[in-house]
Amino acid sequence: MKTYTCQCGTPLFFGNRQCVECGLDAGWCDVCSETAAVSPEGTCVSCGTSVVPCANRTTYDVCNCFVDASLAEPGTLCRSCGMTTMVPDTSLPANVRRWALLEAAKRRLLYDFRTVGYPDDQLTALPPLAFRFLSDTPDKHVVTGHANGVITINTSEADPVHRESTRQQFGEPHRTLIGHMRHETGHFFWMREIEGRRDAEATRLFGDADANPYAETMKQYYEQGPPEDWNEQFISTYAASHPWEDFAETYAFYLDMRAVLDTLRWNAPEQVQDLGDDLPSMLATYCSAGIVLNEINRTMGLTDLVPEVVPPAVVSKLQFVHDVFESLRTGVVSQS
Ligand SMILES: [Zn+2]
Ligand SMILES: [Zn+2]
Ligand SMILES: [Zn+2]
Ligand SMILES: [Zn+2]
Known part of the structure; x- marks a missing residue:
């Protein structure tokens, strides 16, 4: 992952939502595909475009992205959040925390695709790559997996206690959310490219x-x-x-x-x-x-x-x- 720089010279990391030094809002800009600071007037310091926060940043704080203000309407989501078609019950704070961790891993996955030069139109061709982040209910267990372009991840994977005990149970060297994202998109990639x-x-x-x-x-x-x-x-x-x-x-x-x-x-x-x-x-x-x-x-x-x-x-x-x-x-x- 690239480390970016704020207008004040301070490093900006991929997950940042504010510069720790000058206090400007910061995050991923969908226009220039950089982690950048945003001026108080709403201008991306990196590309000079007028931007607004992704609605999931403002409403739920599960995203750090900005989108082109000229294309945005109330409720407009960033590119990454727009790929999520189902989320767990947001009236439960634990679900929102887990959802935020899953979105962060997904943004990192999309950065991976940029690194390897995977064309965007391969993600949006029919059926497009989509994500569902779902929690178990008393009568339904959510199985993590891929089917026909849709990746479903059980939100319990965002609970570190559950994840570590599952890792031990299966004798895995790692078990991480970004690892799930990479593995499950392997099934998508098989469907689309192989x-x-x-x-x-x-x-x-x-x-x-x-x-x-x-x-x-x-x-x-x-x-x-x-x-x-x-x-x-x-x-x-x-x-x-x-x-x-x-x-x-x-x-x-x-x-x-x-x-x-x-x-x-x-x-x-x-x-x-x-x-x-x-x-x-x-x-x-x-x-x-x-x-x-x-x-x-x-x-x-x-x-x-x-x-x-x-x-x-x-x-x-x-x-x-x-x-x-x-x-x-x-x-x-x-x-x-
Ligand atoms: Zn700064
Ligand atoms: Zn920008
Ligand atoms: Zn977003
Ligand atoms: Zn698999």
């Missing part, structure tokens, strides 16, 4: 999804667990459950990697001076940075930032994900 377009290559790398009925295969995975040698073929244990999950886990790792490399690029450029735009270069830089980042985390008693080891079989899968993103970014179909 299925019906790149089937032969996807089947060769991830296995035949059609030959493995999803419900049955997942039941078997939960009963038996991953194969003993899962780490020679997969990026995570969960990736071993089904070809779709293998793809989503691999894709999520790819976005993790790109996000960390982007953060290094803006904040510690000396760490990435040899970084090229090819996958082997990215992986090598990420893995060597990971050794340092893991050690820093261990110093502070935290879990490893980069827990994964990438075997050759997974490198091929990552190369596929990289090639698809690159062909979408450049409009050139890869020959590899």
Whole structure:
């Protein structure tokens, strides 16, 4: 993530809603796609456009974005909030707090898409990418997942106690909201970019999804667990459950990697001076940075930032994900 600068010279971070030094309102400007300060008259300091806050910033404080004032009407939402089609009962303060954390993770996901150059029109084509943030009710459990462009996330995932106990239960190295966003959009990406377009290559790398009925295969995975040698073929244990999950886990790792490399690029450029735009270069830089980042985390008693080891079989899968993103970014179909 890029660190931005206020007009007063103070760093502005992606989640800021005010400059801590000069006190100006700040946030993500949908017009210039920057985190920027906004003058008391309502002008984005970065692009000079007249802006107004997203209605979810004013009404619920679950967003930090600004939108073009000339296009706004009362209740206008920013681009990110506009992708949310259902939210939990906002009369309960705990729900609003959880919703805010989910929106923050979603804004970060949309920044990821900018980093990798995923075209906006791929998100808005029919059916568009949409999000539902829902809470369990006494008679209905909300299952986190993706279906036909719609990502549903159970708001309990925004409760750190629940999330950590679930992480322990499944033996996961990480369980985070941004991780959910990256994983679930892997299923969206499969639907939009892989299925019906790149089937032969996807089947060769991830296995035949059609030959493995999803419900049955997942039941078997939960009963038996991953194969003993899962780490020679997969990026995570969960990736071993089904070809779709293998793809989503691999894709999520790819976005993790790109996000960390982007953060290094803006904040510690000396760490990435040899970084090229090819996958082997990215992986090598990420893995060597990971050794340092893991050690820093261990110093502070935290879990490893980069827990994964990438075997050759997974490198091929990552190369596929990289090639698809690159062909979408450049409009050139890869020959590899
Ligand atoms: Zn300032
Ligand atoms: Zn702006
Ligand atoms: Zn918003
Ligand atoms: Zn999944």
